[in-house]
Amino acid sequence: MSSTTTLSLECCIHSSVATTADEQLVEIRLRRYSKLVSPSSNQIIQQTFPTPISDALFHFPLPELELENPPFFFHDLLLQFLSPADSTAIFHNISSFALQLAAGNLNLNFHLIATVDLLYTISVDLDLDPPQYSPPVRNGAPASVIERLMDEKYDDENGREEMGDQCCVCYEDLNCEREEEKEEEVTRIPCGHVYHKYCILKWLNINNSCPLCRREFR
Template identity: 55%
Template structure:
C-alpha cells in the first residue's frame, strides 16, 4: 500500500569564497540562488530512503548581498531574493526563512569583517516524497530483497513503449517526470505484471531493491 505523495523544501548553503578583503570599502559579496527539484521514495514509518533522483536545476540567479546594507532597511537583497522565489509561487514565509538562513551563514562566514569578499551558493530544492507503506508482517529487509533476476531480465528484453492505443498515465511514479518524455530514450516505458507503467530505466532501478510495484505493492513472480 502506498501513502500520498508529500511536498517539502530543502535548503543547503555552501561558500565559494577567496577570503580576501576588498579595497575602497566595496566588497564583492554575492549569493547565487539555485532553484531545483528532486524526488525520493521513502519507507514508512522508518523514513528510510529507498531511492532518490538527482536534483534537477530549474533556474538560478545571482544576487548582490552587501552585509552593511543589512544593518539598516530597506533590505534590497531581501527584495531581490523574494522577487525571484515568489515567481515560482514560493510563500513569503519560506522566502523570509531562506533569507534569514543565508544572512546568518554570511555573518558567521565573515566573522565580523564586513569587507570580506564571498560568493555563497544557496541551493533550494522542491522535494517530492512518495511514501511506501509496509504491511505489519513485512519489514525493510523484504523491500530491499529486490525482484527475481528472471523477472528483471524479462522487462529488459521487452520493447513495449506505451503506444498500444490505450490511455497512459501522465507521470512516472518513480521519478515524477512526464512518462511521454522529450527524447526517444525518455519515452521508453515498461508495463509490469500488475498493469502499472513507468519509465523503463526507473522501474528497473526500483526492482533491484524491491520485488513489488511502487504503487499497488503487487509482487513480481520469477
C-alpha cells in the same frame, strides 16, 4: 495501495571569495528530487537524483542588514522561486552565514552559493512481505500400482547382474551389509526396476513415477 506526498526544503550554503572588487553575491541553485518511502518501516524504496530547476545570481549588500527596515531586494527576488515561509527561512539562513563569514567586516567581498533542494517525499503503503511458499502438490501412486509390486529375494550370485548394485532411492547396496544375511527382500516395480521394499513404498507414497527412469504409472 495508498500514497501521500509532502514537500520539504533542504538548503546547503558554502562560499568562495570573489575576485572582483566591491561585490557581494549570492548564487541560488534550485533543484528538485523525490524519494519513495515505506511509512511502516521508514525505509527508502527509491530515490531520484537532484534535477536542476533554475540558477540565478543576486547582489547581497551586507551593510543593508544593519538598517532597521532595509528594502532588501534580494528577499523579494526569493519569492519568485519559493513560498513566503520558505523564502523567509532561507533568507535568514543566508544572512546568518554571510554575517559569520564577514566577522564584522560588512564590506568583505564574497560569493555565496546556496543550493536549495525541493524534496518530494512520497509515502506508499506497500505489501513488502514475501509471498508464502507453497510446496508443489505431489500425488502418490494409485493403489492399483502398489498391488502390482513384486517382492523378490536378492542374492549376490544372480541379483547383481539382473537387478543392479544399488537402490536408487537410498543409494545403498541392494544386498544386506551383514555377512550372516546373504539375502534381502527387494521389490520390482511395473517398469522393471528394483529397489528396497521400504524405500520404494515410501517413494510411491508421494510420487507416481519410477525414481530411475521417471516413467509414470497408471
